[in-house]
Amino acid sequence: MPKTLPMIDATAPICCAPVASGPISDGAALEVAVRLKALADPVRIKLMSILLSGSAGEVCTCDLADSIGLSESTISHHLGQLKKAGMVTGTRRGMNVYYSAQPDALDALRLVLDPNCCS
Numbered sequence: 629m630p631k632t633l634p635m636i637d638a639t640a641p642i643c644c645a646p647v648a649s650g651p652i653s654d655g656a657a658l659e660v661a662v663r664l665k666a667l668a669d670p671v672r673i674k675l676m677s678i679l680l681s682g683s684a685g686e687v688c689t690c691d692l693a694d695s696i697g698l699s700e701s702t703i704s705h706h707l708g709q710l711k712k713a714g715m716v717t718g719t720r721r722g723m724n725v726y727y728s729a730q731p732d733a734l735d736a737l738r739l740v741l742d743p744n745c746c747s
Contacts, residue, residue: 646740663737666713671696672706679716679729686719686726 667673678695679687693700707727710716714733718725
């Protein structure tokens with residue numbers, strides 16, 4: 629059974645220096661770990677890929693379920709974990725929830741892990 633990380637407000641931006649800049653504090657390490665744990669699942673990586681490449685900006689859970697081949701409840705669970713980590717946002721419209729990626733959260737995580745990446 630995987631170790632459960634403590635609850636933190638992961639929707640707030642990551643606010644620490646790059647990992648390579650020196651020893652990281654316990655709190656900053658926890659902030660990064662929570663976000664990485666949310667992404668550490670192949671289904672969640674695939675969901676982020678779909679949401680980031682979508683031209684519509686928002687995608688319904690029903691369409692995501694069809695794209696990935698899983699039930700809507702399973703997709704909702706994975707999106708809930710990504711939402712807790714601040715990686716996606718959801719908007720309810722009637723019976724459906726539409727999700728969109730938060731690219732700024734991924735950019736912040738990238739900069740914390742490697743500030744020289746992709747420049």
